[in-house]
Amino acid sequence: MTSVAPSTRHIISILVEDRSGELARIVGLFSGRGYNIDSLAVNRSIEPGMSRVVLTTRGEPPVIEQILKQVNKLVRVHKVRHLQGEGHLERELCIVTVRTQNARAREELERVIKLTGSRVLAFSATAFTVEATGTSTDIDHFLELIRPLGVRDMVRSAPIALSRAGTEAEAPAVEVGGVLS
Amino acid sequence: MQGSRIVLDQLDKDASAPSSARRNQSSPPARQNEPVAPGATVQSSALDLSTAPVLRGARIVVESLIQEGVDLIFGYPGGAILHVYDELYKVQDRLRHVLVRHEQGAVHAAEGYAQSTGKVGVAMVTSGPGATNVVTGLQNALMDSTPIVVISGQVATTLIGNDAFQEADIVGITRPCTKYNYLVKRVEDLAPTIKEAFYLARSGRPGPVLIDIPKDITANTTAFSYPEKVELASYKPTIKGHPLQVKKAVDLIRQFDKAVLYIGGGVVTAGAEREVMELSRRMNLPVTPTLMGLGAFPPSDSRSLGMLGMHGTYTANMAMAKADLIINIGARFDDRVTGRVDKFAVNAKKIHVDIDPSSVNKTVMVDVPIVGDAKHVLQQMLEMLPDEKPPERSAWWAELREMQRRYPLRYKDRTDCIMPQRFFEELASLTQGRYICSTDVGQHQMWAAQYYPVANGRNWLTSGGLGTMGYGLPAAVGAALNGTKEPVLCVTGDGSFQMCIQELATCVQENLNLKILVMNNRFLGMVRQWQELLYDRRYSEVGLKYFPDFVKIAEAYGATGFRAEKPEELRAVMEKGLNTPGTVLMDIIVHKETNVFPMIPGGAAHYEILLGPEDDEQKDAQPRELA
Numbered sequence: 001m002t003s004v005a006p007s008t009r010h011i012i013s014i015l016v017e018d019r020s021g022e023l024a025r026i027v028g029l030f031s032g033r034g035y036n037i038d039s040l041a042v043n044r045s046i047e048p049g050m051s052r053v054v055l056t057t058r059g060e061p062p063v064i065e066q067i068l069k070q071v072n073k074l075v076r077v078h079k080v081r082h083l084q085g086e087g088h089l090e091r092e093l094c095i096v097t098v099r100t101q102n103a104r105a106r107e108e109l110e111r112v113i114k115l116t117g118s119r120v121l122a123f124s125a126t127a128f129t130v131e132a133t134g135t136s137t138d139i140d141h142f143l144e145l146i147r148p149l150g151v152r153d154m155v156r157s158a159p160i161a162l163s164r165a166g167t168e169a170e171a172p173a174v175e176v177g178g179v180l181s
Numbered sequence: 182m183q184g185s186r187i188v189l190d191q192l193d194k195d196a197s198a199p200s201s202a203r204r205n206q207s208s209p210p211a212r213q214n215e216p217v218a219p220g221a222t223v224q225s226s227a228l229d230l231s232t233a234p235v236l237r238g239a240r241i242v243v244e245s246l247i248q249e250g251v252d253l254i255f256g257y258p259g260g261a262i263l264h265v266y267d268e269l270y271k272v273q274d275r276l277r278h279v280l281v282r283h284e285q286g287a288v289h290a291a292e293g294y295a296q297s298t299g300k301v302g303v304a305m306v307t308s309g310p311g312a313t314n315v316v317t318g319l320q321n322a323l324m325d326s327t328p329i330v331v332i333s334g335q336v337a338t339t340l341i342g343n344d345a346f347q348e349a350d351i352v353g354i355t356r357p358c359t360k361y362n363y364l365v366k367r368v369e370d371l372a373p374t375i376k377e378a379f380y381l382a383r384s385g386r387p388g389p390v391l392i393d394i395p396k397d398i399t400a401n402t403t404a405f406s407y408p409e410k411v412e413l414a415s416y417k418p419t420i421k422g423h424p425l426q427v428k429k430a431v432d433l434i435r436q437f438d439k440a441v442l443y444i445g446g447g448v449v450t451a452g453a454e455r456e457v458m459e460l461s462r463r464m465n466l467p468v469t470p471t472l473m474g475l476g477a478f479p480p481s482d483s484r485s486l487g488m489l490g491m492h493g494t495y496t497a498n499m500a501m502a503k504a505d506l507i508i509n510i511g512a513r514f515d516d517r518v519t520g521r522v523d524k525f526a527v528n529a530k531k532i533h534v535d536i537d538p539s540s541v542n543k544t545v546m547v548d549v550p551i552v553g554d555a556k557h558v559l560q561q562m563l564e565m566l567p568d569e570k571p572p573e574r575s576a577w578w579a580e581l582r583e584m585q586r587r588y589p590l591r592y593k594d595r596t597d598c599i600m601p602q603r604f605f606e607e608l609a610s611l612t613q614g615r616y617i618c619s620t621d622v623g624q625h626q627m628w629a630a631q632y633y634p635v636a637n638g639r640n641w642l643t644s645g646g647l648g649t650m651g652y653g654l655p656a657a658v659g660a661a662l663n664g665t666k667e668p669v670l671c672v673t674g675d676g677s678f679q680m681c682i683q684e685l686a687t688c689v690q691e692n693l694n695l696k697i698l699v700m701n702n703r704f705l706g707m708v709r710q711w712q713e714l715l716y717d718r719r720y721s722e723v724g725l726k727y728f729p730d731f732v733k734i735a736e737a738y739g740a741t742g743f744r745a746e747k748p749e750e751l752r753a754v755m756e757k758g759l760n761t762p763g764t765v766l767m768d769i770i771v772h773k774e775t776n777v778f779p780m781i782p783g784g785a786a787h788y789e790i791l792l793g794p795e796d797d798e799q800k801d802a803q804p805r806e807l808a
Contacts, residue, residue, distance in 0.1 A: 017415070020364070025356060032357050062542065069539035075361045075381060078415040 007058050011161045014053040015079040022076050039158035054160045083161045092159040094139045097129045099150035116142050233404035238368045239264035241405050245375040248407040253277045255287040259307025262334030264399040282683035286655035288318025291329045293659030301382050302329040309347030319389045320358040324646025328387035330378050337397040352393050360388030368401035380411040385418030386537040422553035430532045430549045431565045437506035439577045442466045446473030447511015447555045449638030456559035465571035469497040471512045473645040476635035490518040491781045492627040495588035502788040509533045511555040514545040524786035534558045601771040605632035617660045618670040621653035621677030624706035627777045629672045651680030661693040668694045675701040685738040688764040697766045702773045710776045735766035744768040
């Protein structure tokens with residue numbers, strides 16, 4: 001059922017009990033059933049004792065349906081949410097160090113920073129470290145602009161995502177053991 | 182002995198049953214499928230620390246098992262689980278332990294016990310190699326949805342991660358082959374963990390649960406009170422079907438003429454045999470069981486088409502191919518049933534009743550999914566179907582009857598050697614299918630499925646999903662210890678039998694009324710069959726060039742052995758074997774190169790059925806392709 005061709009990216013948000021081994025269960029489910037994890041973010045959630053896992057994956061609709069159901073079947077998973085379309089907000093963080101050997105390079109960098117709304121975190125005589133946040137696509141574009149300036153090092157986080165305020169009720173979710181039709 | 186230096190054995194402060202334990206004994210274990218309210222994880226039964234007895238972990242393990250209603254466990258001791266075995270010694274009168282000869286045997290025995298009784302089977306093993314030996318059994322139970330709990334010893338918490346003697350990360354190893362598993366890190370967590378493990382094993386879609394207990398946890402002490410119920414907010418199996426979906430299903434059953442009821446192991450698990458019978462009767466529906474559903478519908482009933490799937494009957498498979506409506510109750514569109522999935526029942530509307538939402542639309546897209554317990558959903562359906570004159574479906578039945586007439590199960594008998602099918606016919610005629618029958622995996626399993634008239638689903642023990650050679654004998658051990666007075670049959674092959682042959686010792690040790698029938702063709706028959714049909718008879722490593730004398734093996738273990746080599750002695754040998762007390766092995770030497778037919782080759786569509794040589798002459802031209 002897994003598709004070879006690159007297909008649509010899907011964001012899945014999982015609320016799981018913060019217990020040893022639970023993340024391994026989720027990750028193992030993906031590898032064991034031949035699904036791919038493009039990115040993975042895990043941290044505490046607002047609910048005590050719960051972790052929020054936000055992961056992105058790819059697949060045709062039947063594969064995504066299976067992923068949602070299989071994750072939902074995990075005993076300590078409380079909620080699984082499939083975030084798609086306009087119903088959610090998404091942010092990814094990127095930190096990048098750029099060489100700035102001369103004034104011209106610094107000017108060029110300043111222009112990009114202004115244009116993209118990124119922020120300087122640290123600098124030295126020869127390099128600037130800049131952070132940018134945005135959707136994964138925003139970050140892709142940011143990196144396209146900044147790459148020609150001479151990137152020395154780069155790290156990007158997994159995207160995190162949340163239902164847009166007010167759309168929670170309408171956001172598509174997998175009901176626990178619900179009827180799917 | 183590893184681990185024991187960490188914590189000195191605590192004094193057993195209360196060797197007798199704790200007062201709270203006695204008090205709670207009357208309350209039965211939580212019933213399977215009972216819906217639970219959301220809330221806290223585990224509710225303790227008004228734990229009064231001042232009166233609750235203080236016990237060490239090992240004692241808590243055995244008291245918890247007893248309170249869970251367990252009276253029999255299968256296991257094998259070792260260093261890390263020694264404290265618990267010490268407690269087992271003290272409670273022998275309340276909790277019986279059966280010593281197997283290999284940990285794999287313990288798990289299969291627990292499965293056989295669980296499958297034959299509907300209760301949770303329990304196995305206990307030590308750390309490291311003891312624990313890794315249970316992996317096959319766990320995966321087997323996972324795939325066949327059998328409720329078992331396995332308790333494994335672990336090295337002391339202070340040694341975990343140190344590559345200690347007999348250490349294995351068994352929770353990591355068994356994560357994908359259990360429904361859930363635990364590493365208990367505090368003695369206070371023991372009782373609630375055991376309570377929850379049993380609840381998970383038996384509820385929803387049942388399955389295996391493993392509890393890994395470090396040695397120091399079994400030595401530490403705490404106040405013991407067994408929780409009365411489990412509440413897991415994140416785990417709520419759906420029991421009742423959605424009424425609108427049930428209505429849609431019932432409308433389809435009324436509307437479509439060429440309908441088939443396709444039933445699986447879920448019917449046995451839910452105990453929904455009567456409801457299946459009632460639905461079939463009221464709506465005049467033909468019924469075909471899967472390998473796991475055998476016995477859920479009487480094979481003698483006129484509406485039974487026999488088993489479907491790779492070695493199912495011609496009629497059952499063609500009924501699925503020609504149907505305009507398939508009603509799947511508690512089966513999972515396994516690849517052994519569907520064949521090539523894009524050619525599977527393309528014209529049929531499909532209804533799928535399953536308690537596991539992830540089984541729905543997994544391989545085959547269905548029109549009406551219903552998530553719920555088979556028994557409840559069928560009752561909901563029956564409420565909407567008044568008991569009036571059943572529809573005739575006359576054209577459909579005529580078509581099915583004609584197929585049954587033309588292509589029954591058949592074979593050419595011989596006088597110079599015993600045909601395997603003949604052996605199974607004799608077994609059916611001698612027993613009428615009334616005994617519990619376990620099988621191993623391979624040709625004999627398929628012939629047993631075709632010819633043994635399983636009287637009810639709990640009488641049929643077979644490894645369906647995983648296809649585990651070696652399952653049969655220990656599973657029969659588990660079933661024979663379930664309190665039955667009847668003999669238990671273990672039908673096996675000369676290949677499979679040798680995979681857990683050591684459990685003969687357990688059979689004799691427990692003086693089991695077990696009748697082992699080895700269908701001996703001196704081949705790994707099913708693999709040989711595939712090599713004959715699909716690899717131009719290049720028999721690669723399937724001829725058992727050396728095979729032991731099974732009769733002598735039986736005798737060496739202290740069992741009784743008989744052999745039948747000629748057709749004329751077959752029945753007499755089987756009669757004698759079945760009527761001899763204790764554990765009896767019958768070595769039935771059969772024709773070496775008989776194939777199991779019908780057969781849907783792997784990757785072929787489910788209507789591309791190979792029939793035996795007897796049928797070929799008169800068979801309609803069907804598309805043939807061997808994948």
